[in-house]
Amino acid sequence: MKVSIGTKNRIALKETEDYKVALKVKDLNIYYGDNHAVKDVNMDIRQNAVTALIGPSGCGKSTFLRSINRMNDLIPIARSTGEILYEDVNLVGNDINIVALRKEIGMVFQRPNPFPKSIYNNITHALKFYGINSKKKLDPIVEESLRKAALWDEVKDRLHDSALSLSGGQQQRLCIARTLAMKPNILLLDEPASALDPISNAKIEDLIIELKKDFTIVIVTHNMHQASRISDNTAFFLNGDLIEMDKTDKIFTNPSKKETEDYITGRFG
Numbered sequence: 545m546k547v548s549i550g551t552k553n554r555i556a557l558k559e560t561e562d563y564k565v566a567l568k569v570k571d572l573n574i575y576y577g578d579n580h581a582v583k584d585v586n587m588d589i590r591q592n593a594v595t596a597l598i599g600p601s602g603c604g605k606s607t608f609l610r611s612i613n614r615m616n617d618l619i620p621i622a623r624s625t626g627e628i629l630y631e632d633v634n635l636v637g638n639d640i641n642i643v644a645l646r647k648e649i650g651m652v653f654q655r656p657n658p659f660p661k662s663i664y665n666n667i668t669h670a671l672k673f674y675g676i677n678s679k680k681k682l683d684p685i686v687e688e689s690l691r692k693a694a695l696w697d698e699v700k701d702r703l704h705d706s707a708l709s710l711s712g713g714q715q716q717r718l719c720i721a722r723t724l725a726m727k728p729n730i731l732l733l734d735e736p737a738s739a740l741d742p743i744s745n746a747k748i749e750d751l752i753i754e755l756k757k758d759f760t761i762v763i764v765t766h767n768m769h770q771a772s773r774i775s776d777n778t779a780f781f782l783n784g785d786l787i788e789m790d791k792t793d794k795i796f797t798n799p800s801k802k803e804t805e806d807y808i809t810g811r812f813g
């Protein structure tokens with residue numbers, strides 16, 4: 545099911561010696577009209593790791609995250625320059641096949657947004673769009689996706705019930721399962737647990753730690769404890785600038801920049 549994302553804007557991705565890079569961001573700038581929301585960001589996002597994006601409200605975290613699978617295209621005044629290299633394709637380029645891109649780089653939003661369909665049909669909806677229609681093919685994908693999203697045991701006897709009958713936390717895991725069914729390489733999570741109760745929140749955190757074995761994960765979170773618990777690397781944004789990015793332990797115990805320290809110690813934001 546792998547689909548070519550684009551043909552032009554191809555630039556070889558270099559990997560460093562100690563880890564593989566899933567996304568290489570170079571000189572990325574994003575504007576909403578005159579508002580320069582993301583400024584000259586350079587960043588390597590590690591494969592099979594969790595990268596947390598933190599920073600005060602309005603600092604550009606979600607804008608940065610959304611640029612990775614071109615969700616900002618939906619905003620007419622948004623404009624980007626620079627490069628986000630995925631495999632050998634610049635995702636900022638003009639000839640990107642957005643449908644293919646979003647299949648490889650899936651996104652889960654802050655509020656669970658299941659379709660008003662059955663649990664089963666939530667998972668199969670997009671697969672049918674890609675021409676997978678037989679129950680024989682769909683059934684195993686539904687089970688595998690729900691298992692990966694740690695929801696199978698809770699829903700296996702009610703797959704044809706409405707997704708809206710699930711709790712908020714279950715709905716969010718269903719949205720993750722729906723994304724996993726497309727077999728993406730990268731998962732973008734925009735505060736996926738912030739609207740959930742503490743138990744559901746903990747389940748989502750455990751799930752994210754489990755999922756990084758198979759996927760590269762980039763997560764926006766306002767919750768510092770969450771970032772420190774689940775992420776390998778943390779990037780701190782302020783006013784659209786990437787102030788500092790490092791191993792999560794380092795960011796939370798011994799950041800290099802005063803702005804980072806002020807933020808993580810609660811002195812501002």
Ligand SMILES: Nc1ncnc2c1ncn2[C@@H]1O[C@H](COP(=O)(O)OP(=O)(O)OP(=O)(O)O)[C@@H](O)[C@H]1O
Pocket residue numbers: 576579581599600601602603604605606607608619
């Ligand atoms: N759809 C939009 N149209 C115009 N400007 C926008 C839009 N979305 C975000 N912005 C602006 O871009 C800047 C960065 O916003 P963004 O939502 O990326 O920040 P954030 O760090 O994710 O904030 P929060 O933590 O509150 O979600 C802000 O100045 C914001 O007003």
